[in-house]
Amino acid sequence: MSNLRPNLFDTNYDRLVALGRSLIPRYAPTWTDHNIHDPGIMLLELLAWTAEAQTYSLARMRRDERWAYGALLGFERQGPLPAHGLIWPESELRTQGYTLEENLPISAEQIGIPAFRLRRSIYLTPAKLIAVESQLHDGARLNHTAANEHPGVMFFPFGELGIEGDRLILTFTGPLVPNDSKDSTVGLLSLGVRVPLVARFSECKNASLSSEEMQGFIPDTSSLMATLLEGQRRYPLPVQLDETGGFLHTGVILLDISHLPDKIRSESKLFAIEFESRGNGLVRPPHVLRISQNVLPVEQSEVKEITFSFAGNDNLPDRRILLEDRGVRWQDIKPIITVTVGSENWEYTEDLSKTGPDDKKFSFEREAREIKFGNGLNGKMVPNNIPVHIVYDVTDGSLGNLPAGQVWSVRGLTTRFGKNEDPITGGADELNLLELRRLARESIRKSHSIVTQQDLEQAALELCDLQVARAKALPMIDPGRNCPVLPYLRTLVVLRKQEEDLTVLESPQWLAEIQRLLSHRLLLGEKLLVVAPHYVDLEISATLITWPGLSTEDVQNQAMKALDSYFALTADDGSAEVWPFGRSVQELDVKARLRNVDSVRVIKECKLSWKNPTGERIVIPVFSQSFLPRWDRRKSLIQVERGPIGG
Secondary structure, eight states, X not given: OOXXXXXXXXXXXXXXXXXXXXXXXXXXXXOOOOSXXXXXXXXXXXXXXXHHHHXXXXXXXXXXXXXXXXXXXXOOOXXXXXXXXXXXXXXXXXXXXXXXXXXXXXXXXXXXXXOEEESSOEEEOOOEEEEEEEEOTTSOXXXXXXXXXXXXXOBOTTTTTOOTTOEEEEEEEXXXXXXXXXXXXXXXXXXXXXXXXXXXXXXXXXXXXXXXXXXXXXXXXXXXXXXXXXXXXXXXXXXXXXXXXXXXXXXXXXXXXXXXXXXXXXXXXXXXXXEEESSSOOSXXXXXXXXXXXXXEEESOEEEEEXXXXXXXXXXXXXXEEXXXXXXXXXXXXXXXEEEXXXXXXXXXXXXXXXXXXXXXXXXXXXXXXXXXXXXXXXXXXXXXXXXXXXXXXXXXXXXXXOTTOEEEETTOSSOOEEOSSOBBOOBOOOOHHHHHHHHHHHHHHOOOBOSHHHHHHHHHTOGGGTEEEEEEOOSEETTTTEESOTTEEEEEEEEOOXXXXXXXXXXXXXXXXXXXXXXXXXXXXXXXXXXXXXXXXXXXXXXXXXTTSOHHHHHHHHHHHHHHHTOSOOSSTTSOOOOTTOOOOHHHHHHXXXXXXXXXXXXXXXXXXXXXXXXXXXXXXXXXXXXXXXXXXXXXXXXXXXXXXX
């Protein structure tokens, strides 16, 4: 990557003046008087003095200026963040079916563990998962039940390609909601997904992202559709939450089962839940360690409540309430606080000075942990002897991060529920200026801006978990007209890693994910367009003459291997040759390649035929900058004949 950062620690007045003098002969060769009395030298020294003063002021900014510069690097001011994780039920856990309400306390058996709570309302179903299978697009069916039950064994729930038509089928036995269920309302059905750390990350060279960042490639919306199968009937299951991003990340998938007919929920003894992609496949083929029902998403936080009233006969302005608990949660500047005065809810405002006398609002001073009310001019004053009810969230931040293997209990269950198979992470203390400086410096060292075309190509290849095999940044200058295509638009052609004997297409979701991950690293004002190659299918019909006495089958295999190597689009070995983007395919070149095969004596016939991706035949393809020939090995015909003896 190109490093354009100047070393500001060594930049001073003398260095700037010397740099300016050294550039004069290059840009103004007729300027020969470089003495201090020259007006140009005087202006150069003035600019150097101004630049040194500005460099000095960079380290002496106000607090709000430092936060503003941090925001330019993507670090917004934030409060303490709660740790979160998943509690997996023990295999012998039995439940009659009931709903665990949101915010239900979850406690660990080990002493000293902070308080945790349930993040969403979850329905515990007595149904048991008995089969995990993949139904592939070609009709093949793969059984992963044994792998799912064996700890540490990885499997591909949508097959090794994860393309359109591949489905995951989870089969359950027992009623989804039993008739004797104690709950009249049914919450969300929880399915936990556990994936390994990115196994292929170590294969990337010069990668600028950590394995944790690679693990975080999650689309903004779920790419999955869920359907309940009962006999020949199908019932859509709305996906209320997908933390996995399409089985790419450890998390829970919450399904809404409240709309299902009562007969299906209570009387079905055998049913299945089917998952498939919404569009043209998944971002990449997911690899999973375990799938289970009744997994609980938890976070380390508590809800605190206080009720009081201001005594006295006179209303006082600018009243304040101190929240004694540390770790009061707030996000996007807004605190997670609810204030009720009497029976009326008061709203939060960042600045009371912008409110009117009758505005029922309050502010929150984060450093002091104080709630402030109005003075009668800027915000309404709180009346005396009226109950004030305050509800707020608190978290222990980084103290909530826990190792794997903790044993957990749920209020209302007589037996322990289960364990967290992965560490509980994500807890962080409130971001302060010292931590902001550390994060900013680390970000500058790791995340370089994309400046050159080589930077763009290298950044795409470093997205190892997305299996980017090749990347080509198209020129920003149209070579035919010698003018910019679009000055602000950069086009990147990417090619996905191909499996042996299988063609894996670049899906729109895959292209959009690459574009999302790279766009924020472009220079200000630039936009990125990520596209697939311009594929054209190629079929070759050839007749080869070999020497008498040689095996025609062996010669045919050698010719096919030669064409495989010649038209290779990707290669596991970085040193192997691949077909360049935009290179045309000529019949003479194909003949020369076949003629170089050992034991090929004469090329009797060689014809090329082309098809576009829709299967329509074309005479001559357009050899664009993103053109790549896709040789169809199965439909090509390579015949070998023995030549006459002595001919």
